[in-house]
Structure formats: C-alpha cells, structure tokens
Amino acid sequence: MGSKIVMPKFTETMGEGTIAKWYKREGDRVEEGESIVQVIGEKLTYDVEAPTSGRLLKIYRDENSNVPVGEVIAYIGGEGEEPPRIGVEGEAEPLKPAIVERAPKARTGERKVAASPLAKRLAQIHGIDLETVKGTGPGGRIVKEDVLRLVEGRGATEAPERRVKEVIPLVGIRKTVAERMTLSSEIPRITLMVEVDVSGLYKLQRYYESLEGAKISITHVVVKAVAKALKEHPIMNSTLKGDRIEVFEDVNVGVAVATEQGLVVPVVKDAYNKSLAEIAEEVTVLADKARRNILSKEDVTGGTFTVTNLGMFGVDAFTPLINPPECAILGVGRVAERPIVDEGRVVVKPTMQLCLSFDHRIVDGAPAARFLQRVKEILEGEASLKGEAGDGG
Numbered sequence: 001m002g003s004k005i006v007m008p009k010f011t012e013t014m015g016e017g018t019i020a021k022w023y024k025r026e027g028d029r030v031e032e033g034e035s036i037v038q039v040i041g042e043k044l045t046y047d048v049e050a051p052t053s054g055r056l057l058k059i060y061r062d063e064n065s066n067v068p069v070g071e072v073i074a075y076i077g078g079e080g081e082e083p084p085r086i087g088v089e090g091e092a093e094p095l096k097p098a099i100v101e102r103a104p105k106a107r108t109g110e111r112k113v114a115a116s117p118l119a120k121r122l123a124q125i126h127g128i129d130l131e132t133v134k135g136t137g138p139g140g141r142i143v144k145e146d147v148l149r150l151v152e153g154r155g156a157t158e159a160p161e162r163r164v165k166e167v168i169p170l171v172g173i174r175k176t177v178a179e180r181m182t183l184s185s186e187i188p189r190i191t192l193m194v195e196v197d198v199s200g201l202y203k204l205q206r207y208y209e210s211l212e213g214a215k216i217s218i219t220h221v222v223v224k225a226v227a228k229a230l231k232e233h234p235i236m237n238s239t240l241k242g243d244r245i246e247v248f249e250d251v252n253v254g255v256a257v258a259t260e261q262g263l264v265v266p267v268v269k270d271a272y273n274k275s276l277a278e279i280a281e282e283v284t285v286l287a288d289k290a291r292r293n294i295l296s297k298e299d300v301t302g303g304t305f306t307v308t309n310l311g312m313f314g315v316d317a318f319t320p321l322i323n324p325p326e327c328a329i330l331g332v333g334r335v336a337e338r339p340i341v342d343e344g345r346v347v348v349k350p351t352m353q354l355c356l357s358f359d360h361r362i363v364d365g366a367p368a369a370r371f372l373q374r375v376k377e378i379l380e381g382e383a384s385l386k387g388e389a390g391d392g393g
Contacts, residue, residue, distance in 0.1 A: 002077030003052045004084075007067040010041050011301050015118070016068045017041030024056045030076060037074065044264075044300050045293055052076055058083035064169065115142035121186070122147040188360045191319045192369055196376050198335055198350050208277060218352070219255065219309045220280040222332055225378040226307055227251050227271035227279075233371040237304050239325045240362055254303035254323065255283055257290040264290045265323060267303040311335060317353040327362050330375070331355035 007017050021038040030036055035047040036056065058075045061067050075083040113130045115123070119142045123130050126147070133150055135142035201221055208214040230237040230251045238247040251272040254265040266286035268279055289295050306323045311334035320331035333353035339346050356372045 002054065002057065002075055002081055002083070003050075004072045005036070005048065005051070005074040005076065007069050007071050007073055008039065008041075008046070008048060009069040010044050010046065010297050014041050014069055016066050019061055019063050019065050019067060019073065020045065021063060022059060023047075026056055026059050028056050030054065030056050041069075044295060044297060046297065050076060054078055055081075057081060060086055113142065114140065116144060118144045119147050122151075126151050187322050187324070189319075189322060189357050190360050190365060190368070191355055191357045192365070192372050193317055193353055193355050194372050194376050195338075195340075195351050196354055196379050197340065198352055198379065200380060202350070204276075208280075214277045214280055215284075216276060216280050217283075218311065218332065218335065219307065220276060220283055221379065222309070222330070222354075222375075223253050223255060223268060223271060223279050223283065223307055224274075224276045225375050226305060226330060227253055227274075228378055229371055229374040230305060231272050232374060233367065235363055235367060236328050236358070236371045238327045238362055239304075240327070240359065241325075245362055248304045250302070250304060252302050252304045254306040254326075255286065256306060256308035257287045259291050259293070261293060264295065264300065265303060265306055266290055266295055266299045267301065269302060305329070307332065311352060317355050320355060320357050322357055322359060328356060328358035328368070331357070 010017075018040040019037060020040050022036070023038070024030055024036045030050045030053065032050055032053045034050050036050050037048045039046050039048055054076045055078065056074060057077045059073070060075075061071075061073045067073055072084075072086065077083060114135065114137075115130050115133075116137070119133075120130065122128075122144055123133070128147060128150060130142060130147075133142050133146050136146055137143040198218070201218065204221065205216045208216045230253075234247050235245075237251060238245050240246075250270060252267050252269050253271040254267045256263055256265050266289070268274070268282050268286070271279060274282070286295070286299060289299065303323070303326060305326055306320075306329040308320050308329060309332040310318055311332055314334055316333045316336070318331050318333070320329045322329050331354070333355065335350050335352045337348050338351045339348055340351060341347075342349070354372060354375060356368060358368045
C-alpha cells in the first residue's frame with residue numbers, strides 16, 4: 001500500500017504552505033528518508049522527506065502552488081499501483097484525512113456561503129458581500145485569492161492606469177508576513193514609548209569585551225532585560241485563546257531579523273536562565289542562519305515575546321505590529337546623543353526609545369507601563385546585568 005505526502009504544519013498558526021521545488025519527477029524512484037520536495041511556510045524553508053521507499057507515482061500540486069496544511073501533494077507507491085484520483089476532469093479537490101469539520105446548519109431562508117476563514121476576514125475588511133464572489137476553490141469554495149481579485153478589480157476601475165515596472169509574486173516568506181500582519185491588524189493594539197539612558201550599556205559592552213572577548217550589542221542586552229522583566233510581569237508573557245488568557249511558564253524571546261527573503265523571527269529559548277554572553281552568542285548564530293536561509297523548525301517556533309530593533313536603520317521610534325499569537329512586542333530605536341535633565345542640569349547623553357505594543361484585550365495600560373518601566377530600570381542599571389556574567393539568573 002502506498003503513502004500520501006501531505007503539506008506539513010510547521011507551527012500552530014500555519015494554514016498553508018508554498019511548494020518551492022520538487023526534487024523528484026513523477027515516476028522517479030525514491031528511498032525512505034530522501035528529500036523529495038522543498039516547502040516554504042511560516043517563514044521557514046523545509047525539505048519534506050519520503051516516508052517510505054517506492055515510486056513517486058503522482059505529483060498533485062506544481063511548484064509555486066499555495067497548498068492548505070494537510071492536503072495531499074504527492075503519492076508514493078509500488079510498481080503498477082494506481083495512485084488515488086483527486087477531483088474530476090482536472091479540477092483538483094483536496095484529498096484530506098478522514099476527519100471532516102462540519103459547519104453549523106444555516107438558518108431557514110439563509111443562504112450558506114462556503115468560504116475560507118481568511119477569505120471571510122478579507123471580505124469584511126474591504127466591505128465585500130461574499131454572495132457576489134465566485135469561488136474557485138474545491139467545490140466552488142471561496143478562497144482569499146477570489147476576494148483579492150475582486151478588490152484589485154475594484155481598484156482598477158476607480159484609479160487611473162499605471163505602468164507596472166515589475167510583478168513580484170506574493171509567495172513564501174513574503175506571503176506569510178502579509179497574512180500574519182492581516183491577523184495582527186485585528187488585534188486592539190496600544191503602543192507606549194519611553195526614553196532610556198544607555199550610557200551604562202557602553203560600559204557593559206567594554207566590560208564583556210575585556211572579560212571574555214564577547215561582542216555584546218544593544219539587541220542582546222535588550223533581550224536579557226526583557227527576559228528578566230517578563231519573569232516579574234508574567235501577564236506580558238501570555239496569549240489569548242478563545243475565552244481565556246494563557247500565561248506561559250517559559251520565557252522564549254524572538255528576535256526579528258531582516259533577510260533577503262523577508263522578516264523572520266528566530267527564538268532564544270529559556271532566555272531568562274541564560275547569561276548575557278550566552279544570549280549574545282545564540283542571537284548571533286540564529287541571525288546568521290536566518291540570513292543563510294537554514295533555520296530549522298525549532299529555531300522559529302515557541303516564541304512568547306518578540307524584540308525588533310530598527311535602530312541600525314536610523315529609526316528613532318516606531319509602532320511595531322504584534323507577532324500573533326503573542327501578547328506584546330518591543331521595538332528598539334536608534335541610539336543618539338540627546339539633551340536630558342540629570343540632577344537639575346541639562347547634559348548630553350546617549351539615549352534610545354523603547355516602543356512597547358501590546359494586546360489591550362489581555363493587558364491594560366498601567367501594567368504594561370510598569371513592565372516597560374522595569375525594562376528601562378534594568379537597562380539603565382547595567383550593574384545588575386554585569387553581575388550575571390557567570391550565571392543565568
């Protein structure tokens with residue numbers, strides 16, 4: 001009996017993936033454990049391996065196809081075996097596992113419109129009646145591309161014609177970012193900002209360089225400070241699931257990294273129990289893997305809070321978007337010499353802006369402000385971080 005190859009699910013929030021490259025063609029011999037297809041999903045490129053040996057009898061989805069999680073994309077079987085059919089007359093219908101989700105019955109006189117959750121959200125955002133949309137998905141189901149096509153058509157009739165220089169397909173990491181940001185835009189978000197005196201952080205960097213030769217950046221120090229503050233303010237280390245708030249035990253801090261493929265967020269696991277030097281080394285390794293596009297599933301999953309730094313691009317302050325399903329994200333601005341009042345005197349010191357965006361459904365302004373104030377206190381009191389050079393507490 002043959003084996004079905006399905007679109008894998010890398011993370012809890014992943015709904016679909018993109019087939020980047022087939023390593024094998026129909027009819028090729030494959031061995032168990034051999035990579036047969038490259039898939040992009042949730043900011044991660046991943047090789048799917050053959051679960052068994054045999055012939056790749058059928059490839060159901062082409063390269064650059066966006067495929068829902070769990071849908072069959074290929075079939076491996078024995079010589080002479082007939083692969084299962086998907087759909088009729090060339091129309092692909094997903095071959096799914098036996099579990100079927102049943103939608104609630106429509107009320108009498110109400111027409112039931114079959115549409116994906118993302119298509120429904122996009123239709124609501126753009127004020128589109130789903131009954132006016134022609135579905136191109138399996139069984140006439142409306143998918144997000146159908147809604148977007150209507151939105152683009154509406155824009156074309158309302159705006160003057162513009163010459164297009166280049167068309168960039170919204171696939172892979174860029175597509176994942178777009179979908180995640182659509183989800184993030186639905187979160188009732190508030191952003192608080194505070195200025196931090198980073199004079200002591202320069203001393204801290206010199207201290208580590210002289211002690212261990214370690215290169216400590218502002219981002220590394222912020223990750224450590226955030227981890228400490230999260231332990232003291234655990235509500236910021238949480239998520240909203242249905243009608244309940246779940247507070248995480250682990251403190252796993254994601255660090256946003258810009259790559260040629262798009263923005264990825266590798267995660268420093270158990271950051272609270274790691275020293276500043278350990279965090280610096282791990283962030284450096286993860287950032288390098290991100291830029292080389294070799295992050296593993298474990299590298300990008302399990303985050304409970306995110307830090308994003310745009311200071312190196314000359315940005316003073318910004319309003320970062322929350323990385324679902326997390327509760328909050330901390331944006332870091334550039335370090336610059338600025339005048340501040342110190343003990344009644346105006347002096348010039350290096351400062352930076354911290355920008356905390358948080359989910360107001362989970363956290364009110366006061367507890368979020370106390371958390372941000374605590375991060376500021378930790379960063380300005382560099383001795384508390386210096387004393388942890390040899391331990392992770």
